[in-house]
Amino acid sequence: MKRAPAVLGSAIFLVLAPGTVMVFVPWAICRWRIGPLLLEFPPFRVVGVLMIMAGLPVLLESFARFAMQGLGTPAPVAPPSHLVVTGLYLYVRNPMYVAGLLLVLGQGLLFGSVRLLEYGLFLWLASFVFVVLYEEPALHRKFGKEYEDFCAHVPRWIPRLKPFEHRS
Numbered sequence: 547m548k549r550a551p552a553v554l555g556s557a558i559f560l561v562l563a564p565g566t567v568m569v570f571v572p573w574a575i576c577r578w579r580i581g582p583l584l585l586e587f588p589p590f591r592v593v594g595v596l597m598i599m600a601g602l603p604v605l606l607e608s609f610a611r612f613a614m615q616g617l618g619t620p621a622p623v624a625p626p627s628h629l630v631v632t633g634l635y636l637y638v639r640n641p642m643y644v645a646g647l648l649l650v651l652g653q654g655l656l657f658g659s660v661r662l663l664e665y666g667l668f669l670w671l672a673s674f675v676f677v678v679l680y681e682e683p684a685l686h687r688k689f690g691k692e693y694e695d696f697c698a699h700v701p702r703w704i705p706r707l708k709p710f711e712h713r714s
Contacts, residue, residue, distance in 0.1 A: 549613065549617060552612070553613040555619040555621065555624050556619040559609075559621040560606075560609050563620075568646050571665065572653045572654075572662055572665070576661065578653075578657060582658050584655065584663075590655045594657075595652065601644075601646070601648030601649040604634060604645035605641075605645035608633070608642045609642070615632055616630040620642060622681075625688070629696065634705075635700070636710045637710070638704070639697065639702050640673075641705075647666060650662065650666040651663060696710070
C-alpha cells in the first residue's frame with residue numbers, strides 16, 4: 547500500500563474503531579458526568595487525567611507509525627506491509643491496546659464510573675484474546691523470524707525501560 551492510502555485508511559479506522567470503543571462507548575456508559583469519588587479517594591481523578599493524557603498521544607503516534615512506516619493500517623483488512631519496529635514499538639509490542647486501556651480506565655477514574663472500569667477490564671480481556679489467538683499468529687505467518695525476534699525482546703503489554711535495538 548502506498549503512503550497516502552495508508553494514512554487515509556488509518557485515519558478512517560482511528561475514527562471508527564478506537565473512536566467507538568474509547569470515546570463513544572465510554573460516553574454512552576457514563577455520559578462523561580463526574581460521579582462520586584471512587585473509594586472517596588480524590589487522587590483517582592488526577593490519575594485518570596494523567597492516564598488520558600498519556601494514552602492519547604501514544605494512540606495517535608502508533609496509528610501514524612503504522613501508516614507512515616508500516617505502509618498499512620491497524621485494521622486487519624489492510625495490515626501493514628512492513629513490521630513496525632520503531633518508535634513506541636521498541637518498548638512494547640501493543641502500544642495501541644495499552645493506550646486504549648489507559649484512555650478507558652482513565653475516564654473511569656476521572657468520572658468515578660465503576661461500570662466504565664469494568665468495561666475497561668472487558669476490553670483488556672478481549673484485546674488479550676484477539677492478540678494471542680489472531681494477531682500474533684497472523685504476524686508470525688507474515689513476518690516469520692523478524693516477528694519472532696521482536697516477540698523475544700519486546701513485551702506484549704508492559705513496556706521495557708530501554709528500547710529494543712532492532713536491526714533490519
